[in-house]
Amino acid sequence: MATFRDPMAKILIALGGNALLQNGDERTYEQQRDRAYSALNLMKDILGKEDVVITHGNGPQVGDIMSRNQQNDGLPPAMPVHASGAMSQGLIGEMLLESYDRVRTESGIGKLASVIITRTVVDPGDPAFKNPSKPVGKSFSAEEAKLLVKEKGWKMSETERGWRRVVPSPFPMDILEKDIVQNTLISGFLPICTGGGGIPVSKNGNSFNGVDAVIDKDLASAVLAYLLEMDQLVILTDVNNVFINYGKADQKALGSITVSEARKYYDQGQFGKGSMGPKVRAAITFLEHGGKSAMIGNLSEALKVVKGESGTIITAE
Numbered sequence: 290m291a292t293f294r295d296p297m298a299k300i301l302i303a304l305g306g307n308a309l310l311q312n313g314d315e316r317t318y319e320q321q322r323d324r325a326y327s328a329l330n331l332m333k334d335i336l337g338k339e340d341v342v343i344t345h346g347n348g349p350q351v352g353d354i355m356s357r358n359q360q361n362d363g364l365p366p367a368m369p370v371h372a373s374g375a376m377s378q379g380l381i382g383e384m385l386l387e388s389y390d391r392v393r394t395e396s397g398i399g400k401l402a403s404v405i406i407t408r409t410v411v412d413p414g415d416p417a418f419k420n421p422s423k424p425v426g427k428s429f430s431a432e433e434a435k436l437l438v439k440e441k442g443w444k445m446s447e448t449e450r451g452w453r454r455v456v457p458s459p460f461p462m463d464i465l466e467k468d469i470v471q472n473t474l475i476s477g478f479l480p481i482c483t484g485g486g487g488i489p490v491s492k493n494g495n496s497f498n499g500v501d502a503v504i505d506k507d508l509a510s511a512v513l514a515y516l517l518e519m520d521q522l523v524i525l526t527d528v529n530n531v532f533i534n535y536g537k538a539d540q541k542a543l544g545s546i547t548v549s550e551a552r553k554y555y556d557q558g559q560f561g562k563g564s565m566g567p568k569v570r571a572a573i574t575f576l577e578h579g580g581k582s583a584m585i586g587n588l589s590e591a592l593k594v595v596k597g598e599s600g601t602i603i604t605a606e
Contacts, residue, residue, distance in 0.1 A: 297340050299474075299519040300595060303510040303571075304328060304345040305526040307588055309381065316353060318384070325381075326388035328525075331591040336389075337398040340474055342517065344510040345385070347377040347485030351503075354380075355426035370425060370456055371488050371499030378406050378484035385481050402479040408465040409487030409509050411502060415459035422446075423503045424453040457502040461486065461509040465497065467516045474517070483509050507571035515578035522575040523595055524568050525588040531569060531601040533559045545602045548576040572603045581605060 308328040309321040335341060354376050358367035368376070382404030389402045421444045428451030429437065437443045437454070446455045464470070464487060473480040486504030490497040507524055514522045530542035533554055543554075551573050560566040565585075572583035586593070586600020593599035 297338070298521065299340045299342075299517070300335065300521045300523060301342045301344065301510060301514040301517070301519045302332065302335075302523045302525065302591075302595075303507055304343060305524070305588060306346045306348050307527040308345065308525070309384065310349050311527075316349065321350075321381075322384045322388055325384045326391055328588055328591070329385070329388050329392045330395075331588070332595075333392050333396045333398065334592060335595050336392075336479060337396065337400065341479060342470060342474060342513070342519065343385070343479065343481045344483040344506060344513065345381055345481070345485075346506045347374065347381055350380055351377040351485055352426060358426070369499065370501035370503070371490070374485050374503070375406060375488050375499075378404070378488070381484055382406075382481055389479070389481075400477060400479050402481055403473055405466055405470055405473065405480055405482040407470070407482040407484065407487045408490045408497065409461045409483070409504050409512075410463040410465060410497065411459040411489050411491055411500065411504065412462055413491045413500070415457070417457040417459040417502070421455040421457045423456050423458040424448055425456055425503060426454050428453050458505060459489070459502055461504050461512045464509070464513045464516060465490070467513060470513070471517055483513050486510075505567045505571070507568050508574065511571035511575040511580075511583075514575050515580055518579065520581045521595070522572060522580055522583040523591075524571065524583070524585045525591055525594065526568065526585065527587065528565075529587045529590070529600060531560070531565055531585050535559070535561075535565075543601045545597075545604065547604055547606055548573055549606060551576075551603045569603075576603060576605050 309324045314320050351373050354373045434445040434452035443454045445452050470480045470482050486506040486509040489500050489502040489504050491500050532540050534540045555569050560569050583603045584594050584600050590599040
């Protein structure tokens, strides 16, 4: 039975896609569950001793769900994008719960975990809705893409993998279940939530309805972190540091920088839009809303990243 106790360090840990799948992995349930176990086992000392909230990505998983949806000839109708995101939260949640239970039992951690299906509020007037840019689902030929535009009204874009459906990626404004997450944390449990950036919803009268969009999971994690007044935002990925002049002869790994320095580099376009850019933007967002520090580092050194001994540390002024 969980008991109320004195507050400890409050840390939100955002797990990157490599927590469940790495290059060359089979996309089976068992493979992803084993990756989840490895990731959580790396963090067992943190999970047992600190107040932690875990968020996670869902890119490969929701992509697989949508690909199956798009191959539904003779089957029930496909689910919308927001519903596919909800499915991925449940799927990944099961993997993380099963893996955490194993870590908890082996390490003698008393804290139980709970997966919270989480919705993220977006503004229907967000400019992203006029310029869909996030590819989702399987690839199609140019001929198939034209037919889908005509029959389904999809927006399509040509990528390296062929023609793919693109949906908006609006900025997250609020997390509807934030109070539930907060109460779960205060009660001594480990909340797992905001998977894939949360299920995107917008206000419709007195209720909220799902919208077909994909929210950046690091930005949504930053918003949740400052809404919960967490002390630290830790973004775990597959690189050791944030770099400036990346890929050039004078590239430099960033150790400890201030949020104003991070903002300067971000405004200079130092970070890739589809890779490190959203992570740095998330760190800046968290710190500019009262956070104390943000860390970006390699999942394989999770404990060191949390302690500030590895990765890039961004601090408030």
